[in-house]
Each structure stands twice: as C-alpha cells, then as structure tokens.
Amino acid sequence: MKRILKGFAILAATAFLITGVAGFAMAEKTIKLHHLNKNDPFDNPTGAMATVFKSLVEAGTNGSVKVQIFPSGQLGKDKDVLQQVKAGVIQSGIHSVGGFASAYPMIGVLDIPFVFTDISKTYSVFDGPFGKKLAADIEKKTGMHVLGFGDSGGFFHITNSKHPITKPADMDGLKIRTMGLDTHKTIISSLGGQPAAIAWSEVYTALQTGVADGQMNPIPIIALAKFQEVQKYLTLTGHLFAPYVWVINTKFWDSLSDTEKAVVQNAAKSAIVAGRGIGRIIEASDRGLPALSKAMKVNALSPKEREAFKQKSLPVVKELIIKKFGPEGKEMLEAFMKAVEQAD
Incomplete structure (x- = not known):
C-alpha cells in the first residue's frame, strides 16, 4: 500500500x-x-x-x-x-x-x-x-x-469657442491646444494662433474655463471627448494625419x-x-460629424481656402523639420513627400 x-x-x-x-x-x-x-x-x-x-x-x-x-x-x-x-x-x-x-x-x-x-x-x-x-x-x-x-480617427480639424475660421487671419490670437510636439505647435503659430501644450486629461476643463480657446483632433476624438459641450465652432481643415x-x-x-x-x-x-x-x-454616424453638426457651427475649407492655409504653414514646418533632424530628417521627409505624391 x-x-x-x-x-x-x-x-x-x-x-x-x-x-x-x-x-x-x-x-x-x-x-x-x-x-x-x-x-x-x-x-x-x-x-x-x-x-x-x-x-x-x-x-x-x-x-x-x-x-x-x-x-x-x-x-x-x-x-x-x-x-x-x-x-x-x-x-x-x-x-x-x-x-x-x-x-x-x-x-x-x-x-x-x-x-x-x-x-x-x-x-x-x-x-x-x-x-x-x-x-x-x-x-x-x-x-x-x-x-x-x-x-x-482620421484627419485633424480645428474647433474653437470664438468664431468661424475660413482664412488664416481668423486664427490670429486664438489659443489652440496641441500635443507637446514642436511640429504641432509650429503649425498653429505659423497660422497666427497661440499653441498651448496641455495634457489630454486637462483639455476639456481648459476649453471650458477659457485657458484654451480651441484644439485640434480628428472627428471621432472630438465627439468622444464631448468637446461640442465647450466649443461652438468646428472647421474641417483636414490639415494633419497622425x-x-x-x-x-x-x-x-x-x-x-x-x-x-x-x-x-x-x-x-x-x-x-x-x-x-x-x-x-x-465619423459618419450619429456619434460623429452629424452629431457635432447639431451642437456646433461647422464649415469646411474650400480648395482655395485650404491652399491659403497650406501656403502659410507647410514651408515653416518643413524648415523646422530639416533644422531639427538634419540631413537624416530631410531624407526621411523627402521620402514621405514622394510617397504622398505617388499614393493612389
């Protein structure tokens, strides 16, 4: 046993x-x-x-x-x-x-x-x-x-609490929240705005209290964060894909x-x-742009208006990238731009 x-x-x-x-x-x-x-x-x-x-x-x-x-x-x-x-x-x-x-x-x-x-x-x-x-x-x-x-979430667009944005001059003096990236801040400053690097967890309160006038994000994120409660205007700039x-x-x-x-x-x-x-x-559902349109005044930039924003911002950001990252950054940037031009 x-x-x-x-x-x-x-x-x-x-x-x-x-x-x-x-x-x-x-x-x-x-x-x-x-x-x-x-x-x-x-x-x-x-x-x-x-x-x-x-x-x-x-x-x-x-x-x-x-x-x-x-x-x-x-x-x-x-x-x-x-x-x-x-x-x-x-x-x-x-x-x-x-x-x-x-x-x-x-x-x-x-x-x-x-x-x-x-x-x-x-x-x-x-x-x-x-x-x-x-x-x-x-x-x-x-x-x-x-x-x-x-x-x-798609292309970045700009919201603000002050007025519609249809031309670069409309950005003058607006305090726009961005990520803490030099490139993002330079996009806003090149258009005449004042970039404000604010932690994501604090953005809603910053917009609500006026610490920032606006912010930039894709439509799903704007809706998810309920920024329509503290922002009046949405401009479909489509200026960035991150x-x-x-x-x-x-x-x-x-x-x-x-x-x-x-x-x-x-x-x-x-x-x-x-x-x-x-x-x-x-973006297309009642949790995206259609819902935001009910709570905010929405306008899309025309091709001509968009070109005016591009002419103001693109050369400045490009110069920053080349200065910051040197020859290696310039080579990667050129590869990126070429890929964009050749994209189907």
Whole structure:
C-alpha cells in the first residue's frame, strides 16, 4: 500500500511540474497590450484594433500566444508605457505620435500639414514602401519591432469657442491646444494662433474655463471627448494625419516561432484595417460629424481656402523639420513627400 501511495505521490509531483512548466511557458507567450481608449470595438479605433488582434492571435496560434489587453491608459501615460514596452515589462503598445516622439523624435517628419487630400492615401503611404522604411528606422533607433501604423480617427480639424475660421487671419490670437510636439505647435503659430501644450486629461476643463480657446483632433476624438459641450465652432481643415504607432518588444518578438510571428503580424494588419473602418463609421454616424453638426457651427475649407492655409504653414514646418533632424530628417521627409505624391 505504501508503494502505491508513493507511486501516486511521484505521479502527482510529476504532473505538478509538467503543469507548472507549461504554465510558465504560456506566461512567456502572453502579449500584454496597452492602448489609450475604452476596450470597445465599436467605440474607438484602438478598441477595435485590440479586440480584433486578441481574437485572431489566440485563434491563429491555437492558444499558444495569449493577449491580455490593458485599455484606457491603465498602465500609465503613453510615453511612460512606451518605455515599459522597450524594457520588456509589457510586450506591446498602440501609441499616439505625441507619446511615441519621446522614443523616436523623428516621427515629427509626418507632421507636414495639408499634404493629404484623401484619407485612403494615408493608408497607401503607411502600408507601402515608405511605411516599411519608417518602421525599419524606428526598429533601428528604438529596438522595438513595428507591427503597423493605425488610424487615430482620421484627419485633424480645428474647433474653437470664438468664431468661424475660413482664412488664416481668423486664427490670429486664438489659443489652440496641441500635443507637446514642436511640429504641432509650429503649425498653429505659423497660422497666427497661440499653441498651448496641455495634457489630454486637462483639455476639456481648459476649453471650458477659457485657458484654451480651441484644439485640434480628428472627428471621432472630438465627439468622444464631448468637446461640442465647450466649443461652438468646428472647421474641417483636414490639415494633419497622425497615425498610431503599434510596437512590440523585440526580444519577445524574437522568442516567437516563425508561425507565431506570421499570425501576430497578420493579426495586427487585420486589426489596423478594423480600426480604420470603425474610425470612418464613427465619423459618419450619429456619434460623429452629424452629431457635432447639431451642437456646433461647422464649415469646411474650400480648395482655395485650404491652399491659403497650406501656403502659410507647410514651408515653416518643413524648415523646422530639416533644422531639427538634419540631413537624416530631410531624407526621411523627402521620402514621405514622394510617397504622398505617388499614393493612389
């Protein structure tokens, strides 16, 4: 009887060790994914991206790679979480250009205003050769692998509480909230406005109290933040496209098998498409521009008006980029502009 009990004990211990090792291996194949918004696939682009990614990765790897989502900035500020990804504390993050600039300042090359006229062209640029060139440079400079470039909600537009904007002179003296990027601040100052770098969590209150007169963001973000409650005018400038930058820790990436890498990369591509789609749906639905139009006075710049804004801002921002990033920045900028010109 003692021998039988001893045998069971050995089997139990062996099973425990096997289970423990398997559990450890599984933990090593868990992607902790950060993003800034609610984890609802119908609420915002990053929610859609994260949800689709998790489903496709876990199904495609038959559970050998798990995805654990940390939405709504649970792990900290975007730039701080980026350092966690770089250090391998977490495995992946979908980051705004504002946060990503802390690790890769040359992301500012993308901030040339008024170059895109069609949202579909942004997808051609970032999914094509230029996107691959930019991703390779990011990996070289930061040590993080790029899974792709997502849509943060479409083109940036300007809201304010003072008056309609139809010409650059209408920007004179307006205090406009921007991200803390020199390129974003220069866009506003080149048009005669006063840029104000205010933390995202404080923007609504700043607009409500008059600390800032206006701000710039894509339609879904304007609606999501309910800026129509504290802003009276919306000008559809479409002056900027700022993609999300989706990265994964390179050491973790290298630990995946070739099959797992293929599944993760393809899942990210599909997730980015889903995020783009939900962004366009929100923009056109009663949660986007139609709803904003009921609460704000909306005007779109005509081609002639848009050209006047472009002539004021583009040369100044271009000069800043070349001065700030030198020959390397100039070469990346030229590659970006060429890609935009050639985009379908």
